[in-house]
Amino acid sequence: VTERATRWHGSSGDVPFRVRDDTGALMVDPAGAIVEVTRTQVLHNPPLAAGLHADGSHVTVTERYIPVGFPVYVMGELKRPDVARSAPRAALGGAPAGAATAAPDDSNHLVLGRPVTGGLFLVSEKSERELIRGLRLRLDLALILGTFALAVGAWQLSLFLKGIDR
Numbered sequence: 343v344t345e346r347a348t349r350w351h352g353s354s355g356d357v358p359f360r361v362r363d364d365t366g367a368l369m370v371d372p373a374g375a376i377v378e379v380t381r382t383q384v385l386h387n388p389p390l391a392a393g394l395h396a397d398g399s400h401v402t403v404t405e406r407y408i409p410v411g412f413p414v415y416v417m418g419e420l421k422r423p424d425v426a427r428s429a430p431r432a433a434l435g436g437a438p439a440g441a442a443t444a445a446p447d448d449s450n451h452l453v454l455g456r457p458v459t460g461g462l463f464l465v466s467e468k469s470e471r472e473l474i475r476g477l478r479l480r481l482d483l484a485l486i487l488g489t490f491a492l493a494v495g496a497w498q499l500s501l502f503l504k505g506i507d508r
Contacts, residue, residue, distance in 0.1 A: 374456035419457035
């Protein structure tokens with residue numbers, strides 16, 4: 343008996359959700375976002391996958407998700423729903439530490455989504471402070487490595503120039 347494994351990667355789609363904090367609520371259309379999520383759920387032979395496999399085979403589905411009510415940070419562009427995929431209306435730095443909630447039909451409210459101009463669109467379960475700390479560590483490391491590479495390059499150049507003088 344030969345077992346053959348087939349891997350398939352896909353997405354169940356971008357599900358809009360609402361972020362709520364002390365200042366109010368805002369719909370988020372996550373299409374095109376960089377999503378930083380660490381929570382996963384593994385399902386073995388889920389009922390919806392019944393049509394995807396033949397008898398005797400096994401299907402494993404791994405989902406990444408942000409639980410309802412969990413703090414989330416969103417950075418994107420604020421738009422009206424009727425122009426959500428066209429011209430930008432206003433830039434928004436980020437929606438700090440709001441809680442993700444289920445998304446009702448909010449057709450008359452503003453939507454936070456992917457910037458039309460191609461700017462950063464981020465959905466993360468990390469806080470703004472944690473994101474900045476992580477970027478700061480990467481920047482510091484890049485500066486240290488860049489300085490080291492520059493010093494090695496200058497040293498190599500000095501050795502090369504000394505060799506030419508002889």
